[in-house]
Amino acid sequence: MVSQARDNPYDKLKSLVRGLFLVFSYLYFPFACYTTLMKAKLFVFGMLNFAVGVATRTFFEIPFDYLLIVFGLVIGIFFIKKDRKIFALAMGLAGFIFGFFWLGFYELKTQPNINITNEVVAKVWDLEGSNQFQSQTYLVKPINSNFYVRTRTEKYPKYELGDTLRVSGVFKKNNDPRAQKDHIYYSVDYPKISYLEGFKKAKEYDYYLILKQKMVSLSFDLNTKIDQIYPEPYSSLASGVLLGGRSNFSKETLNKFSVVGIIHIVAVSGYNVVIIATILGHILKRAPRRFKFMAFAFGIWGFVLLTGASSSAVRAGAMASVLLLARFVGRDYYPLGSVLFASSVMIFSNPLILVYDLGFQLSFLAVVGIIYFYPLLSSFVKNKGLISETLLVTLSAQVLTMPLIAYKFGMISLVAPLANILILPVIPYLMATVAISVVGSFLLPSFGILVGFVGWVMMEYIFRTVDYLSKISWSSVQSSFTFWHMIIIYFIILDIRLMTLKHGKIKKEEDFLHSNSIAS
The missing domain is CATH 2.40.50.140 (Nucleic acid-binding proteins)
Structure with missing residues (x-):
């Protein structure tokens, strides 16, 4: 078992209450969507509760017989009442029981099959x-x-x-x-x-390792070129923005980026690949839709390969691909359902990522935030360009990721909104400039250095802005942001968003599919 045993009875009770509240949180979401949007299909409800079952099993044990008894009672009531909501509850319980069972089976299956001594x-x-x-x-x-x-x-x-x-x-x-x-x-x-x-x-x-070696070698060659063009710490920032890596950053620099709330620009997540798609969307604005879809897919998975195809990069690429598929299929497509399906497939393949993989959690929340909050924010902007689109996409993603970040790291950045407004408009141009300088340096080294100077100017602006904002005494505050605080904030955000959809004050999520951002 991966779950840690707790000897203190109070800890067990606390875990039980926490798990039940988590169950209630997940159950509330699909029913609210069903009554408000009339789009929460039973399959989506089942997928949500599959995740609930996995999460619940992580925190505490429930006798499997009890779950089957409850499921049998619900099925019996359905056959007596013939009520659609009771059937939905039965579907949810089926998903919950399967998720609960699957985590236990997965933990048993993946235990080490040999012991190591020395x-x-x-x-x-x-x-x-x-x-x-x-x-x-x-x-x-x-x-x-x-x-x-x-x-x-x-x-x-x-x-x-x-x-x-x-x-x-x-x-x-x-x-x-x-x-x-x-x-x-x-x-x-x-x-x-x-x-x-x-x-x-x-x-x-070993063909898998051969392919992996090729990808790692290509990533190494690109990083070598970046090091030749840009001095430190600019080369680390260029590599982080283009390839999603931050291992070479000093702890001081990483801390400053965290304090001002822009650490996401150098991490492999759904945000990075969505920004790439946004850039491609503006470059190929007048191209046929089918061609744009192929270009988006090539750009996103090309980025994933360049980063070495790590598990976090693959998951981020899969999340972003769901958004692209949403636009390609058209208005009848239900993006949230597809995001949940993609997430459920990932959780099925490795259920431990649901609770223990922060990258997966942030990628999921970022994509859902873009789907539901991009239309809200874009309704306040009339003329959209690459800069405004980048800012809107990022802020939409952060609506749902910030509570989780505050809970995980115990820090709230008070200057994050200002930092994002000042820095994010530069990121697409910086990514393009770094890419051009690296590719150009393979053909003509002097050309790469010349273009690299433009990138250096943009990175100097970013570093100076981060340095200035991080020195403000109130730039961030340490907080005792608990799990309960996070859940309450997510309830508030969810209720506000559903309320605006219900009363028709803003465009629904389908408008995102026809916007000028990723999907254009």
Whole structure:
């Protein structure tokens, strides 16, 4: 079991109340949508409650027999009353029970199938991250196993994906569910590593690793070019904006970006790929719709590949692709249902991401925020251009992501709205400039440096703005923002949005599909 046992009875009671409140929160949403929008189909209701079941199982146990008894009672009442709402409740319970059962089955299925003592033969499976000057972190997969070992090594020598190694050291069992969601069950720091004779060419027969190596190599080459064009810390910002990485940022710089509320510009999330689609939408404004859809798909998944196709990037790409599909299919398409379907597929493949993957949570909330709040915000802007579209898309996403960020990090940025207004309009042009400078440098290095100067000016503006805003004494406040506060705020946001839809004061979510942003 990934869930942590709690010995204190008070903790168990608190978890029970929290779980029940979570269930109520999820049940409230589809019924409110059904009565207000008349679009919450039973399938959507079932998917929502599938997620509820997964989340509830994470927090506490419920005897499976009890769930089946309740489900049987609801089905019996439905056959007596023949009421549509009771049938909807039965569908919701079915989804809940399946989600509750599926998490338990998944945890059992993914437990390590072998034990590690002090040595293992493993294949390098992924490059997880690096410290710019000191260390390198790899994920290695023991032969014939179903899990990974997080292995921290010296900066050199470098190991390639697919290398088969003998790793000797002190292996520690990893009990952190945030690591276990990625099947990382052990860790080892600075082990003794040696190549195994006869295995050096084994990676030639693993096509997945060959493709992964190609993507990592391409990403490395692009980062190398960025380092040649831009000095630090500008190269880290350029890499973060274009490829979604922040490992080379200093802690001080990352803290400043967090304080002013713009850390999202250098993280791989649904926001990044939506901005790429927004840029493409304006470039291809007059192109045929089918061609634009293909260009959007190529741009989004090209970005995902350039980032190394990490799990967070793939999920963000999938979320953004749902929005593109919404526009391509047309007005009869129900975007929220498709986002929920895509999310349910991801949760089904790995139910631990629902509670323990912050990137997944933020990507989901960002996309839903864009669907439902872009029409509201855009109704106040008459003439929309690339700058206004970028700002509207970002602010729409932040409506739903900010409460979660405040809860997770215990900090509220008071200057975030101002920082986003001042900085976000520059981001699309900075992304384009960095991309042109990097591509141009492969053909003519001097051209890349010349274009890079324009990018340097924009990044200097960003750094100066961040530095100034972060020095304001009231720029951010530490808060005891609890889970309950977050839920209450989401209820308020949901009620306000549903109220505006019900009374027809703004355009509904379908208007987003026909706007000039991503879908244009």
